[in-house]
Amino acid sequence: MKSHPGGEEQTRRLIELAALPAGAAVLDMGAGAGETVELLRSLGFAARGIDLAPRSPAVEQGDLLRAPFPDGSFDAVISQCAFFVSGDQSGALREAYRLLKSGGKLLLSDVFFTPPEPPVRGAGFEILFSEDWTALWKEYYLEALWRGDAPCCDIPKGRSSYRLLIGRKEKQDGYL
Numbered sequence: 001m002k003s004h005p006g007g008e009e010q011t012r013r014l015i016e017l018a019a020l021p022a023g024a025a026v027l028d029m030g031a032g033a034g035e036t037v038e039l040l041r042s043l044g045f046a047a048r049g050i051d052l053a054p055r056s057p058a059v060e061q062g063d064l065l066r067a068p069f070p071d072g073s074f075d076a077v078i079s080q081c082a083f084f085v086s087g088d089q090s091g092a093l094r095e096a097y098r099l100l101k102s103g104g105k106l107l108l109s110d111v112f113f114t115p116p117e118p119p120v121r122g123a124g125f126e127i128l129f130s131e132d133w134t135a136l137w138k139e140y141y142l143e144a145l146w147r148g149d150a151p152c153c154d155i156p157k158g159r160s161s162y163r164l165l166i167g168r169k170e171k172q173d174g175y176l
């Protein structure tokens with residue numbers, strides 16, 4: 001089963017849009033079964049993944065809200081359909097910011113219950129790209145409900161949107 005709308009096609013799109021340098025160190029936050037970690041490695045990136053409940057040896061056990069890495073450890077962070085599942089999307093964005101080097105990229109696909117720009121910018125990111133995938137998310141979520149394995153049972157009632165987003169940790173003076 002695909003654990004996020006769009007499956008591998010969506011992952012490849014995020015990676016392509018982010019135009020990461022060869023060999024970049026990338027962390028997948030909420031990596032699940034590790035498909036994205038494996039894909040990134042096959043493309044030559046130094047990828048690691050953490051998840052509360054890893055479903056593959058390619059993924060390490062760890063809480064994305066308190067990731068076990070020092071500040072500025074990664075060139076990029078990717079997260080698909082996991083920040084909102086953590087129950088603290090703003091906290092997850094702040095943790096991604098902490099983990100990135102200055103100028104590092106955030107590759108995010110996630111559900112939002114309010115407009116995404118304020119929390120993403122509020123965490124310190126410049127938004128380089130944003131694409132609305134809400135129509136596909138609705139289809140995906142209805143199918144998951146139908147199968148009885150929706151990704152999260154605590155989805156608030158009301159409008160939600162699904163966004164693909166590339167952000168950049170704002171550069172600090174004299175660096176990069």
Ligand SMILES: C[S@@+](CC[C@H](N)C(=O)[O-])C[C@H]1O[C@@H](n2cnc3c(N)ncnc32)[C@H](O)[C@@H]1O
Binds near residue numbers: 003004051079082
């Ligand atoms: C819908 S799945 C997406 C998995 C993967 N990103 C993918 O797209 O295939 C959400 C994942 O987030 C993980 N997760 C939720 N809260 C987390 C937390 N606080 N720290 C780490 N992982 C978390 C879950 O265990 C689950 O594997």
